Amino acid sequence: MKTVKVLPWLLSYILIGCQSTPAKLPILGETEVSNGDTLYYTVSDFNFLDQDSQVVSKATLSDKIYIADFFFTSCPTICPKVKAQMLRINEKFAEEPRLSFLSHSIDYRKDSIPVLHRYAAKLGITGGKWHLVQLQKDQIESVANQYFNIAFEDETAPGGFDHSGRLILVDTKGRIRSYCDGTDEQDVDRFMQDIELLLDEE
Amino acid sequence: MEHGGGLMSLYPPIANSDHFVSTTDRFACIVRYGMHDTVVINDRQYDVPMQGISRLKAPEIANVYNYIRSRWYPNLPPMSEAEVRKQLANCTKSGN
Numbered sequence: 350m351k352t353v354k355v356l357p358w359l360l361s362y363i364l365i366g367c368q369s370t371p372a373k374l375p376i377l378g379e380t381e382v383s384n385g386d387t388l389y390y391t392v393s394d395f396n397f398l399d400q401d402s403q404v405v406s407k408a409t410l411s412d413k414i415y416i417a418d419f420f421f422t423s424c425p426t427i428c429p430k431v432k433a434q435m436l437r438i439n440e441k442f443a444e445e446p447r448l449s450f451l452s453h454s455i456d457y458r459k460d461s462i463p464v465l466h467r468y469a470a471k472l473g474i475t476g477g478k479w480h481l482v483q484l485q486k487d488q489i490e491s492v493a494n495q496y497f498n499i500a501f502e503d504e505t506a507p508g509g510f511d512h513s514g515r516l517i518l519v520d521t522k523g524r525i526r527s528y529c530d531g532t533d534e535q536d537v538d539r540f541m542q543d544i545e546l547l548l549d550e551e
Numbered sequence: 552m553e554h555g556g557g558l559m560s561l562y563p564p565i566a567n568s569d570h571f572v573s574t575t576d577r578f579a580c581i582v583r584y585g586m587h588d589t590v591v592i593n594d595r596q597y598d599v600p601m602q603g604i605s606r607l608k609a610p611e612i613a614n615v616y617n618y619i620r621s622r623w624y625p626n627l628p629p630m631s632e633a634e635v636r637k638q639l640a641n642c643t644k645s646g647n
Binding site for chain 2: 422425430433436473508
């Protein structure tokens with residue numbers, strides 16, 4: 350696994366974030382000021398079919414906060430640990446209908462809808478809250494960049510793809526509000542507090 | 552999963568695994584080439600392919616084996632680098 354590159358401005362948020370526990374989560378990403386209004390970074394529109402062949406788009410998730418991540422079903426490295434942590438989050442918020450999950454597979458060759466469906470079944474994912482979608486080859490980089498994430502094809506990486514194990518928290522307006530290292534249980538604990546903060550705010 | 556118990560029916564356990572014990576003679580092949588067939592481990596079926604990790608060299612494979620052994624199978628003998636090389640020379644490339 351390569352070291353994940355963090356953009357300098359993203360790093361500055363981390364450093365600021367360490368100083369105190371905010372009562373309200375910061376809004377991450379570049380902002381623009383236009384006619385006196387602050388315009389925040391938002392995730393661009395998307396349209397996928399999930400493991401149950403249901404449409405997942407910005408519109409279908411418009412009343413949800415969601416956790417985005419990148420993985421592939423045959424990933425031999427960090428994905429098992431990340432998925433175990435996501436299951437922990439899913440269990441903790443099992444009764445919370447306002448939280449969804451959007452897991453992007455970057456294996457455009459193998460992770461078809463039936464493969465994702467079987468994978469979800471093996472993880473006990475049911476109930477329509479957790480969407481697994483397959484990215485096409487030409488979508489990987491652009492979608493991953495939407496979430497400040499890094500995922501790309503790399504024939505030298507185990508399994509053929511390289512990506513970070515980061516989990517990204519997105520609010521109902523498509524704004525990125527928090528993230529964590531999905532392989533680190535303690536960081537995920539902190540992330541779950543952020544999820545509660547955001548649910549209180551929404 | 553940190554305790555070797557696997558993850559639901561996706562990833563099989565490495566601790567207390569009848570499959571691990573019965574395949575120590577081709578452990579190096581499984582690490583290098585993965586497993587692509589359905590396997591039954593402790594009476595449960597697993598069919599998610601395991602990718603091989605081709606970049607691990609013989610001493611590293613021996614280290615992986617000896618870590619698993621010392622953590623979960625203290626009664627099994629350790630594996631030498633020479634034994635790993637011997638196994639790798641006889642792999643069928645399917646690992647199974």
